[in-house]
Amino acid sequence: MQKILIANRGxxxxxxxxxxxxxxxxPIAVYSECxxxxxxxxxxxxxxxxxxxEPRESYLNIDRLIDVAKRSGADAVHPGYGFLAENDAFAxxxxxxxxxxxxxxxxxxxxxGSKVAARRAAVRAGVPVVPGTEEPLDSTLSDDALAxxxxxxxxxxxxxxxxxxxxxxxxxVTDSADxxxxxxxxxxxxxxxxxxxxxxxERRLTRPRHIEVQLLGDAxxxxxxxxxxxxSIQRRHQKVxxxxxxxxxxxxxxxxxxxxxxxVARAVGYTNAGTIEFLxxxxxxxxxxxxxxxxxxxxxITEMVTGVDLVRWQIRIARGERLDLDxxxxxxxNGHAIECRIYAEDPDNGFLPSPGRILHLxxxxxxxxxxxxGAVAGLDVPIFYDPLISKxxxxxEDRARAMARLRRALAEYRVAGIRTTIPFFTWLLAQPxxxxxxxxxxxLDERLQSRNGRPFVEPTADTEDLAxxxxxxxxxLPLRGDASPAADAGRWRTEARREGxxxx
Amino acid sequence: xxxxxxxxAGDGFAVAxxxxxxxxxxxxxxxxxxxxxxxxAENTKAGFEVTIAPGQAAGxxxxxxxxxxxTVAIDGQRRWxxxxxxxxxxxxxxxxxxxxxxxxxxxxxxxxxxxxxGLVVVEAMKMENELRAGRDGTVTxxxxxxxxxxxxxxxxxxxx
Numbered sequence: 001m002q003k004i005l006i007a008n009r010g011x012x013x014x015x016x017x018x019x020x021x022x023x024x025x026x027p028i029a030v031y032s033e034c035x036x037x038x039x040x041x042x043x044x045x046x047x048x049x050x051x052x053x054e055p056r057e058s059y060l061n062i063d064r065l066i067d068v069a070k071r072s073g074a075d076a077v078h079p080g081y082g083f084l085a086e087n088d089a090f091a092x093x094x095x096x097x098x099x100x101x102x103x104x105x106x107x108x109x110x111x112x113g114s115k116v117a118a119r120r121a122a123v124r125a126g127v128p129v130v131p132g133t134e135e136p137l138d139s140t141l142s143d144d145a146l147a148x149x150x151x152x153x154x155x156x157x158x159x160x161x162x163x164x165x166x167x168x169x170x171x172x173v174t175d176s177a178d179x180x181x182x183x184x185x186x187x188x189x190x191x192x193x194x195x196x197x198x199x200x201x202e203r204r205l206t207r208p209r210h211i212e213v214q215l216l217g218d219a220x221x222x223x224x225x226x227x228x229x230x231x232s233i234q235r236r237h238q239k240v241x242x243x244x245x246x247x248x249x250x251x252x253x254x255x256x257x258x259x260x261x262x263x264v265a266r267a268v269g270y271t272n273a274g275t276i277e278f279l280x281x282x283x284x285x286x287x288x289x290x291x292x293x294x295x296x297x298x299x300x301i302t303e304m305v306t307g308v309d310l311v312r313w314q315i316r317i318a319r320g321e322r323l324d325l326d327x328x329x330x331x332x333x334n335g336h337a338i339e340c341r342i343y344a345e346d347p348d349n350g351f352l353p354s355p356g357r358i359l360h361l362x363x364x365x366x367x368x369x370x371x372x373x374g375a376v377a378g379l380d381v382p383i384f385y386d387p388l389i390s391k392x393x394x395x396x397e398d399r400a401r402a403m404a405r406l407r408r409a410l411a412e413y414r415v416a417g418i419r420t421t422i423p424f425f426t427w428l429l430a431q432p433x434x435x436x437x438x439x440x441x442x443x444l445d446e447r448l449q450s451r452n453g454r455p456f457v458e459p460t461a462d463t464e465d466l467a468x469x470x471x472x473x474x475x476x477l478p479l480r481g482d483a484s485p486a487a488d489a490g491r492w493r494t495e496a497r498r499e500g501x502x503x504x
Numbered sequence: 505x506x507x508x509x510x511x512x513a514g515d516g517f518a519v520a521x522x523x524x525x526x527x528x529x530x531x532x533x534x535x536x537x538x539x540x541x542x543x544x545a546e547n548t549k550a551g552f553e554v555t556i557a558p559g560q561a562a563g564x565x566x567x568x569x570x571x572x573x574x575t576v577a578i579d580g581q582r583r584w585x586x587x588x589x590x591x592x593x594x595x596x597x598x599x600x601x602x603x604x605x606x607x608x609x610x611x612x613x614x615x616x617x618x619x620x621x622g623l624v625v626v627e628a629m630k631m632e633n634e635l636r637a638g639r640d641g642t643v644t645x646x647x648x649x650x651x652x653x654x655x656x657x658x659x660x661x662x663x664x
Binding site (some may be wrong): 332350351352353355359361362383384385386387410411417419422423426438452453457459463464465466467468469470471472473474476477478479 | 506508510519528532534535536538540542553554555556557560567568569570571572573574576603604619620628629633634636656
């Protein structure tokens with residue numbers, strides 16, 4: 001494998017380019033109209049324009065991607081996450097073009113893409129699923145018949161889209177009177193979002209945690225699970241902060257979770273990187289939720305606590321290499337890692353997108369800090385795509401030290417020109433429930449609701465004084481002040497002479 | 505509102521604010537960054553890195569001190585204040601903050617609305633965004649319907 005075409009953009013394209021560089025593989029980028037000057041284009045060996053900014057016209061355009069993959073002489077395609085990463089037609093088109101798809105087979109993607117089929121695979125593997133319907137709801141069932149099906153499962157329950165994801169086509173029903181309306185609404189939303197109106201019913205657990213297990217599978221039948229990730233901090237069913245390991249998972253529970261995850265993956269002959277998501281009930285049992293047949297946004301926390309480069313392994317597995325990692329080391333985390341998804345959103349204005357030009361960016365660094373970013377100063381954050389600009393990851397010897405580092409790094413992070421979710425994370429890391437690890441999948445939405453939109457970081461009177469003074473000084477101080485490079489160089493020389501140092 | 509008076513004093517400034525005074529050493533790091541060292545009691549924090557950028561509205565600056573962003577609104581020459589609180593006057597013109605598609609209109613002309621009540625839902629960047637009223641009032645104009653694509657800045661709703 002000499003050249004890899006990266007069918008994605010943003011931070012994940014940059015992440016994959018870095019893995020390519022470290023393996024002496026040539027990275028090839030693609031870009032839409034608005035992404036011409038994006039970092040992933042600048043860092044690649046070659047980059048191809050693939051069309052207008054609308055995702056449908058570019059990053060989701062299979063024909064155009066296959067065309068540039070062939071023209072570029074790439075021998076493999078990495079889909080990243082999002083866009084076409086879980087599209088079995090794309091994986092098949094890559095294979096049919098004689099190229100290697102860096103991910104699972106199209107058959108595995110298709111099998112796990114249907115939530116109902118995925119539940120059946122879990123049941124076959126002997127892994128419990130949340131009680132619910134085995135098949136999509138027959139669209140000809142009468143309201144009375146639906147009520148009967150729902151009664152057998154029990155309330156509260158969820159109506160979920162078979163093709164669903166990200167909370168679309170999903171409704172909570174607590175009372176049988178609302179059932180028929182919720183099913184109609186979910187079907188219509190699922191039809192719009194996924195082109196498939198099929199829905200099924202599932203019991204809604206009270207206050208579950210979202211726990212997931214990363215896997216790697218090679219082409220020789222080896223499937224290895226990794227230590228779990230805790231992803232219960234979600235806003236409107238979207239993860240915003242993840243950590244590994246979970247405070248709620250004992251070594252004994254970890255052994256059961258990881259072997260259940262591996263069993264599901266083996267049941268569908270899974271290869272490459274994937275993730276099995278579980279709900280962990282307050283009472284203790286866990287249930288299979290779904291499988292993500294791609295690299296996850298939150299993969300860096302697993303890398304931080306295991307030392308394994310998951311993207312590098314994706315490429316090695318695609319080349320046919322054998323997984324020769326020590327299985328026991330993958331489930332024995334070294335320390336603790338937490339990731340914040342930093343979005344171009346204004347948290348103090350209902351998390352509205354905040355696209356625009358990044359005027360200034362200074363990124364935290366130092367011990368235990370990793371920033372996976374697709375943003376640089378001068379970049380326009382486009383309106384067309386997911387507004388994730390960076391993933392800030394902190395590692396510490398234990399959870400308390402990881403949190404302390406994350407707080408330190410958030411205060412170092414400076415983004416000017418656009419709003420970001422950094423103030424929200426500063427607030428979240430001060431919440432006692434979060435600090436003590438007492439969270440569940442509805443925790444954040446409940447807390448946000450009860451705050452009534454108060455600012456996440458409220459300045460003290462002293463800070464306001466200082467801000468007013470700083471603004472006045474900002475206008476009074478000329479742009480080329482004492483700190484101009486020429487003046488600095490002059491001073492360095494003067495100082496060097498005074499101290500009798502040699503200069504060159 | 506705060507009135508800040510700056511006087512050049514040696515390498516820094518003598519600063520007066522609401523009858524209090526400080527000596528502040530200020531270094532410009534780059535176009536958006538200042539380093540301030542405030543002359544004060546020995547046991548208080550005196551060093552601050554400040555990031556400054558244009559705010560969301562004309563005449564506003566976003567000033568970040570530590571992890572805390574503060575919006576500073578200009579109020580005449582050399583006079584600065586915090587942004588208006590929501591109890592302003594005049595009609596509220598609700599505009600689209602970004603291009604997107606209207607997926608729900610939650611109010612009708614003539615309807616009474618409360619501060620922070622949802623008015624219209626616009627989908628953009630894969631997210632549904634609810635635009636809300638800034639303060640209590642009556643809806644006088646509704647310029648959008650469900651399914652309509654809107655440009656950034658498009659007038660959606662007016663509240664008196």
